[in-house]
Amino acid sequence: MSEYNLPPVKxxxxxxxxxxxxxxxxxPHTAYAANDFFKIAFELLREFPKDLLQLKDSANFFEFCYxxxxxxxINLYMLPDIMFSGPVEVDLHNFELYSGLFNKDLVKVFLIDxxxxxxxxxxxxLKKIPFGYFVLVGNPGAExxxxxxxxxxxxxxxxxxxxxxxxxxxxxxxxxxxxxxxxEKFDFVSNPNAENLNPNYPTLYAKNNYFMLNQxxxxxxxxxxxxxxxxxxxxxxxxxxxxxxxxxxxxxxxxQVIKSKKPVTPIEPINPAMIIIAPFHFPRYGKxxxxxxxxxxxxxxxxxxxTEQSLDYTYGVENDIAGYLQRDQIGxxxxxxxxxxxxxxxxxxxxxxxNYSPVFRLPIVGKSLNMDLSHFQQSFxxxxxxxxxxxxxxDLMRKHMVxxxxxxxxxxxDGQLVFISDxxxxxxxxxxxxxxxxxxICRIPEFNFNSLINNYVHSQRLIFRIKPDILKRTxxxxxxxxxxxxxxxxxxMFEALQGPLGYISIICKTVLEISDAVKxxxxxxxxxxxxxDFDEQNLSSYLVVDDKNDVLLTGEDIIKHNISAPLVxxxxxxxxxxxxxxxxxSDAFFQAGAFAVTATFLPIKMGEAAALVxxxxxxxxxxxxxxxxxxxxxxxxxxxxxxxxxETIRKEKARKKLPEDIKxxxxxEFLLELxxxxxxxxxxxxxxxxxxxxxxxxNTLFENLDHEWLSYTTMGRADLIYFEKWLFKxxxxxxGETY
Numbered sequence: 188m189s190e191y192n193l194p195p196v197k198x199x200x201x202x203x204x205x206x207x208x209x210x211x212x213x214x215p216h217t218a219y220a221a222n223d224f225f226k227i228a229f230e231l232l233r234e235f236p237k238d239l240l241q242l243k244d245s246a247n248f249f250e251f252c253y254x255x256x257x258x259x260x261i262n263l264y265m266l267p268d269i270m271f272s273g274p275v276e277v278d279l280h281n282f283e284l285y286s287g288l289f290n291k292d293l294v295k296v297f298l299i300d301x302x303x304x305x306x307x308x309x310x311x312x313l314k315k316i317p318f319g320y321f322v323l324v325g326n327p328g329a330e331x332x333x334x335x336x337x338x339x340x341x342x343x344x345x346x347x348x349x350x351x352x353x354x355x356x357x358x359x360x361x362x363x364x365x366x367x368x369x370x371e372k373f374d375f376v377s378n379p380n381a382e383n384l385n386p387n388y389p390t391l392y393a394k395n396n397y398f399m400l401n402q403x404x405x406x407x408x409x410x411x412x413x414x415x416x417x418x419x420x421x422x423x424x425x426x427x428x429x430x431x432x433x434x435x436x437x438x439x440x441x442x443q444v445i446k447s448k449k450p451v452t453p454i455e456p457i458n459p460a461m462i463i464i465a466p467f468h469f470p471r472y473g474k475x476x477x478x479x480x481x482x483x484x485x486x487x488x489x490x491x492x493x494t495e496q497s498l499d500y501t502y503g504v505e506n507d508i509a510g511y512l513q514r515d516q517i518g519x520x521x522x523x524x525x526x527x528x529x530x531x532x533x534x535x536x537x538x539x540x541x542n543y544s545p546v547f548r549l550p551i552v553g554k555s556l557n558m559d560l561s562h563f564q565q566s567f568x569x570x571x572x573x574x575x576x577x578x579x580x581x582d583l584m585r586k587h588m589v590x591x592x593x594x595x596x597x598x599x600x601d602g603q604l605v606f607i608s609d610x611x612x613x614x615x616x617x618x619x620x621x622x623x624x625x626x627x628i629c630r631i632p633e634f635n636f637n638s639l640i641n642n643y644v645h646s647q648r649l650i651f652r653i654k655p656d657i658l659k660r661t662x663x664x665x666x667x668x669x670x671x672x673x674x675x676x677x678x679x680m681f682e683a684l685q686g687p688l689g690y691i692s693i694i695c696k697t698v699l700e701i702s703d704a705v706k707x708x709x710x711x712x713x714x715x716x717x718x719x720d721f722d723e724q725n726l727s728s729y730l731v732v733d734d735k736n737d738v739l740l741t742g743e744d745i746i747k748h749n750i751s752a753p754l755v756x757x758x759x760x761x762x763x764x765x766x767x768x769x770x771x772x773s774d775a776f777f778q779a780g781a782f783a784v785t786a787t788f789l790p791i792k793m794g795e796a797a798a799l800v801x802x803x804x805x806x807x808x809x810x811x812x813x814x815x816x817x818x819x820x821x822x823x824x825x826x827x828x829x830x831x832x833x834e835t836i837r838k839e840k841a842r843k844k845l846p847e848d849i850k851x852x853x854x855x856e857f858l859l860e861l862x863x864x865x866x867x868x869x870x871x872x873x874x875x876x877x878x879x880x881x882x883x884x885x886n887t888l889f890e891n892l893d894h895e896w897l898s899y900t901t902m903g904r905a906d907l908i909y910f911e912k913w914l915f916k917x918x919x920x921x922x923g924e925t926y
Contacts, residue, residue: 205365206239209292211264213271213309214300219530220636224300226526227324229533231298233398234344236408237261237540239294239358242348242373245405249543250445254921256914258907260540260647262290265640268303275311282312289648293361294318294351301325310334318358320350345411348373381406382416384437389417391529392427392500395536395546396434403441403543425499428590435461435545435596442543451916454862455817456627458602460906462539462546464531465588465608468493468553469634470560470766471726487511491520496550498590524551534639535607538631541646541907544605549588556583556610560766563789564723570893573789577897578890581616589617601864603627603820603906609634611765611788613900618868620889621897624831625867627824629783629905638774646904651753651782652911653819654711655811658804661690662710662752664701666717668735674717677797681716688804696733698740702748712807713752714800719759719787727770728762728786742775751779754819754908758800760790763900773902783819783905789898798833799895802826810910815862817913820905825862830896832857835874835887844882853877 212228219225237259240248252259264286271278286292295316299309301323313319313335320339323332341347351358352373359369378384385400387407401407407415439458446457472493480486487508494502502521509517532548539546559580563573585594594617597604604626606612612630613623622628631642654660663681667674681692691708695701705713718731732738745751755776762772763786773784803826809815816822832854839845857874860866871889878885 204238205291205293205362206368206370207259207262207290207292208235208237208239209262209264209286209290209295210235211266211286211295211297212300213266213268213297213303215268215303216300217267218637219640220527221523224302224324226530226533228298229530229537231322231324231343232261232263233394233533233536234407235261235296235347236344237402239351239362239370241402241405242351242375242408243370244374244376245403245408246376246378249403249441252543253442253445254918256909256917258541258646258650260643261537262292262647263537263644265644268300268305268309271308271312272305273308275308275315278308278312279315291365293358294320296347297321299323301327301331306331307334310336313339318351318354320347322347343412344408348408375405375409378404378406381409384441385434387415387417388430390427390430391532392548393430393434395532395539395548396431396438398536399539399543399546400434400438400441402540403438425501427500428498429592431547432592432596435547438543438545439600439602448920451913451920452814452817454815454821454864456602456821456864458600459542459544460603460605460820461600462535462544462605462607463612464535464546464548464633465606465610465612466528466531466549466551466633467556467609468495468551469609470553470557483511488516488520491517492524493553494521494524495552495555495587498550498587500550530636531607531633534636534643537640537643538605538607538904541904547593549593552584552587555587556580559583560610563764564766571891574890574892574894574897577611577614577621577894578616580611581614581621584610584612584615585617589615597622597626603629603818605904605906606630607633607639609765611900614897620868620871623824623897624828624871625864627820627906629820629901629903631903632771632774634769635771635774638777642777642903645777646782646907649782651711652909652914653754653810654911656689657711658689658807658811660709660711661714661804661807662704662708662712663690663692663714663716663800664704665692665694666696666701666715666730666732666740667694668733670735673793677716677793680797681801684801684804688808690804697738698732698744698748698750701732701740702750705748705750705752710752712754712756714756714758716758716797716800719757719762721761721764721768725770726768728764728768728772730757730759730762730772742770742772745772745775746778749779751776751781753780753782755781755784756800756803756823757784757786758791758796760787762786763788763902771902777903781903782908783823783901783903785823785899785901787898788900791895791898792893795830795834795893795895799826799830802829802833810912814910814912814916816910817917818906818910819908820901822910823901823905827896827899828867829858829861831871831892831894832861832874834892834895835871835878838892839878839882839885839887844885845878846881849881 214224216222236242299321313321320341322341341350355370363369381404385404385406442459480489491508494504497503504517535546562576598617609632613628615622631639665678678694685692693704715730721728730740732740765788773786776784806826857870860870875887
């Protein structure tokens with residue numbers, strides 16, 4: 188058993204710990220993008236520890252989090268300044284009531300927006316917090332600063348740690364009341380090779396991984412600011428990709444050091460999920476702003492703001508723009524773009540903290556992809572044309588976004604991928620096939636910064652585990668007009684499977700019926716089986732409840748009626764369009780409480796979609812008694828990519844080139860290979876060879892399949908949603924019967 192005598196993390200219990208540190212923003216602002224306070228505050232967060240136990244022994248804490256399966260990240264709260272406008276005792280009560288719902292943190296750190304108008308009330312409130320420390324973000328004047336206790340103020344991470352250290356004796360006294368452990372002193376036990384493992388590169392692109400490595404090694408905290416050496420490399424060197432790659436290797440190696448025990452399943456990823464930021468210039472800005480851009484200068488400034496980066500991260504300003512605008516004008520525009528990219532970096536770092544993930548930021552693109560992506564605004568007359576265009580986009584993303592070093596790293600790296608991007612990164616082609624054939628991928632949309640942060644906060648505060656009997660907690664909602672006979676035949680098929688599999692299947696004709704069903708059954712997994720579409724006017728997607736009577740389920744309906752579940756799977760057309768849409772159904776489900784949402788880029792075939800959902804349900808049935816997958820991302824990714832095998836066999840049977848009684852055990856062998864990272868790319872070739880051994884006339888080509896599975900995308904942190912059976916076995920493997 189670890190020296191940290193903390194309660195076990197089991198089931199859906201919320202992790203609470205007095206040693207965790209709570210960080211709270213106090214600000215009048217609610218929009219995170221293009222705001223100086225949030226920019227400075229998020230940058231500052233990277234210097235801070237997430238738990239007091241890190242300051243005792245960061246490496247031991249890193250290992251403990253892995254062993255127990257704890258998702259530890261900065262415990263972040265965002266509070267409006269108006270919350271501190273009443274009598275101080277009332278403000279204190281309301282604050283403790285709210286934050287106490289999720290944690291029991293002793294140490295509380297406040298980042299205060301200097302622009303608030305109620306410094307006197309906030310200062311009085313802070314004086315009542317036993318272990319409360321603060322920083323005024325901005326340029327506070329003497330009139331504002333006088334309301335605060337200077338002895339609890341800090342300006343950087345080192346000063347914060349010193350303040351906590353000064354109070355450590357009292358903090359230990361409180362901790363010992365709850366747990367059989369004490370901090371006693373901050374040793375900053377560090378790897379003697381820490382400086383070599385984690386050099387401080389003078390490039391913005393290296394900062395996320397530098398501070399992530401510090402969370403493990405504590406070499407930043409070990410020194411004072413004047414003692415921190417900067418690696419002697421050129422600031423604007425063109426090895427920005429290479430530096431990030433080397434940092435990811437170091438992080439991965441440190442993870443492998445602590446994975447000394449046998450994995451629960453042989454298909455577990457070797458490395459932690461990598462966070463990849465893939466920024467994209469919003470393609471609809473031109474359309475939205477065109478009416479307001481009257482002069483040539485305004486149009487040129489806008490075009491400058493859409494400038495792409497090359498693979499070495501330099502901006503490639505077009506010649507006519509450079510010839511028309513002055514150098515300082517272009518510089519000011521690109522500074523705004525850089526600020527936006529830095530904001531993505533800060534949020535990427537937050538998401539990386541859960542499992543000490545490495546981070547990589549790709550260059551920002553736009554124009555080079557827009558034409559081909561815009562084709563997906565309309566439905567393709569046939570799926571083969573869509574597959575060809577998907578291949579084109581995958582090649583373009585590789586050409587314009589992925590450095591050769593990163594390509595090689597991703598091809599060989601056994602680890603899941605979390606993209607922060609509005610691009611269909613599942614389609615990225617590093618080799619012969621789209622990336623989602625070889626890797627488990629989930630995404631968080633980039634455009635809505637508030638959604639990015641809310642998704643992080645939701646995953647940090649609440650924990651959902653997938654129970655073995657999740658099928659009993661699965662609700663399938665079917666929607667269609669009465670005259671849609673084909674849809675109703677599929678509904679009948681699902682109804683017949685309720686008994687053997689144990690889920691609930693109902694038909695709903697109105698939004699209220701959907702809301703009532705969700706409230707009644709309170710599902711863990713909510714599946715929608717219906718039509719879907721998108722609205723060009725307000726850039727949103729929606730589900731069709733009853734087309735004949737014009738009944739739709741919109742994002743606003745989902746939020747209003749609290750229609751959601753921890754896991755949502757949408758079996759409907761075009762619910763996550765990928766060319767400049769802003770009102771995503773996934774965002775609405777997240778706001779209503781979801782952890783992960785699987786939606787669709789494109790139209791999908793009714794029969795194929797139904798077959799996929801049935802396969803998903805049958806796979807969940809297997810998970811009742813077997814421990815196969817560690818998390819939801821691995822499970823849903825395998826379920827999707829296995830379509831490749833089933834579709835290939837089905838098509839060859841339809842062409843009368845294969846017998847109906849093809850060996851099930853051979854198909855099972857291919858499905859098993861598809862679970863193993865190192866074998867996935869070869870599976871399709873092995874399948875072709877096997878089929879040709881039955882009938883030499885078969886010559887299945889990847890590009891001639893419909894590939895329904897490429898229409899799906901999983902949003903949210905599906906990699907953080909563990910199967911309960913796997914987690915229990917993981918804890919048992921690391922701690923034995925004592926845990």
